[in-house]
Amino acid sequence: MNENNRLYDLSVLPDDVFTYCGDKFFQLVLTLVGSDIVEILKIQSINSTQSFINTKNALSIFQLNIPELSLIKERSCFKLSNGDFVTKIGIENGLKYLTSIIKLKQNEQQARMVGNTNIENRLYDLINRNPLLKSLFSWYDQQQQEEANGIDQRTFLSSLIDNITNNLPKSKNQYRYNDCVKRFAVCLYILGGKLTYEFIRLNIVGALP
Structure with a gap:
């Protein structure tokens, strides 16, 4: 895990945070860093997550002498004897935190997308090589298409293949068998005898109990 990620709990941001705008965005900011920062963003029309992450410095507006900022400046800054304003450290830290956590969330999602793409590429390569x-894959795809068209193709073969593929990644003591396969196993044992049953069971791993 990245060292920066340990400093922040990214779970406080939902996965769809980059679609937030308007009241939904401001409510998130209010929850994370308080009302003063909400007002700083509102007066600049920074009203969405996308707009915020594209803003280099939301506090640079305090360098301007704008009458509409007087109330916000009084709450968010200290006024020096020479008339200059110094932003309160809590406001600066709040904005730094908000910026960092949103950018880390963005990096996390981008890394996840790259990881998913890599997995898809590996699976595609694996399928094509085997x-x-x-x-x-083609058979399952055909089955799904027929089921989507209302054709019930649930046969013993599909149950057997499902059973085998579900069991193969597991250890033998965790093998499980569906009812259809269990009934087939009983019939095979009765009709074919113990030797036939054991021969098939040992040579088709995960197929029979």
């Missing part, structure tokens, strides 16, 4: 996987 004829069995490629055939299974």
Whole structure:
């Protein structure tokens, strides 16, 4: 984990935070850093997450002599004897925190997207390199299309393949078998005998109990 990520709890920001605007955005800012910073952003029409992350310095407006800022300056700054204003450290830290946590959330989502793309590429490459996987993928795709068209293709073969693929990644003591496979196993044992049953069970791993 990145060292910066340890300093901030990114879970306070929802995954769709970059779509926030208007009241929804200001409510988030209010919750995280308080009403004074909300007012600083509002008066500059910084009314969305996207607008905020594209703002280099939301406090630079205090360098200007604007009458509309007088009330906000009184709450957010100290007035020096020479008439200059110095921003309160709490306001500066609040904006730094807000900027950092939103940018870290952005980096996290970008890294997740890259990771998902890498996984998709690996899966695509894996499927193309293995004829069995490629055939299974095509078969499952066909099954889903037929189910979407209202055609019930739930057969013993699909149950058996599902059972095998679900069991293969597990240790043998965690193998599980659906009812259809269990009934088939009983029939096979009765009709084929113990030797036939054991031969099939040992050679098709994960297929039979």
